[in-house]
Each structure stands twice: as C-alpha cells, then as structure tokens.
Amino acid sequence: MTEAKFPSKSSAVEPAKPSVKLTRIAKLVYDSLKKKKQILTPYEIFDDIKSQNHNIGLSSIYRGIDLLTKYRLITYVNLGDNQKRYEVLNSKDKHHHHLVCTKCKSCLHLKTCIVKLIHKLIQKKYGFKLQSHIFELFGICPKCKAIT
Numbered sequence: 001m002t003e004a005k006f007p008s009k010s011s012a013v014e015p016a017k018p019s020v021k022l023t024r025i026a027k028l029v030y031d032s033l034k035k036k037k038q039i040l041t042p043y044e045i046f047d048d049i050k051s052q053n054h055n056i057g058l059s060s061i062y063r064g065i066d067l068l069t070k071y072r073l074i075t076y077v078n079l080g081d082n083q084k085r086y087e088v089l090n091s092k093d094k095h096h097h098h099l100v101c102t103k104c105k106s107c108l109h110l111k112t113c114i115v116k117l118i119h120k121l122i123q124k125k126y127g128f129k130l131q132s133h134i135f136e137l138f139g140i141c142p143k144c145k146a147i148t
C-alpha cells in the first residue's frame, strides 16, 4: 500500500495514547503548537507561552519538546536552515511536506507525499533505492501575494 516501510514498528516506539503523562510545560508546548497550526521553533513556542503570562524558561520548553517528541505527539520538521522546528503529529497524519511562505512564515501542510510520485522513476533510471528524503517548498502564500 504505502511506499515507505520501516523495519521495526514494534514495541520500541509506543504510539501516542491519551494516557501519556505530560508535564505541565509539555502540555503548554503542545497546546501552543496545536493552536497555531504552524511549524514553530522552540523560541517561537517560548514566546507564545510567555505571552500567556506563564513564567517558563527556554530550557523547560526544550524538555517539554523532548517529551512530546518521545511520545510522538509532535515531530521535528527540517526546513533546511539548521533551525529546529516542530509540528503537532495527529494520529491520522501521514508523512507529508509543506509549502512555506518566505514572507509570513506560514506553512501549508500538503496532504500527501509528492516525492512518492518520482520514487519509481529514480529507482528505474538510476537503480538507486530511496530510503528517505527532505522536501519542502518555499514561496509566497496567496495572502502575502495579495498585499504586494
């Protein structure tokens, strides 16, 4: 069915359960990411939480992020600029890519993996078996385009 198959989907990584115990800060981090529906850096999360009058240090945010990543409630997103960014991982969510606006930094989440479309082509043409990829698209979103 799906192209991307990973060898061990066994007990090593537990799926997100409602019963997972989250720290108060991890919950705040999760809520912040969920509310914004965007891909955020730890600092942006920190800013958002601070704006809600929570007195929390950046290192606590990092700990919260680690915990949420461990429970697979959020995931790391690589936008190719060496900045760590995270987004909420819903259980329904599949591996996907983004249209990133370089002006307002908003992200549109593409529904499917478009790289899949060229997987077969690459294997055939180059005899190269793809295992993973990083693929994000940058440009100007309709909102920003309307302003200029």
Ligand SMILES: [Zn+2]
Pocket (backbone or CB within 6 Å): 101, 102, 103, 104, 105, 106, 140, 141, 142, 143, 144, 145
């Ligand atoms: Zn924009």
Ligand SMILES: [Zn+2]
Pocket (backbone or CB within 6 Å): 087, 096, 097, 098, 109, 110
């Ligand atoms: Zn996404």
Ligand SMILES: [Zn+2]
Pocket (backbone or CB within 6 Å): 095, 096, 097, 113, 114, 115, 116, 133, 135
């Ligand atoms: Zn993909």
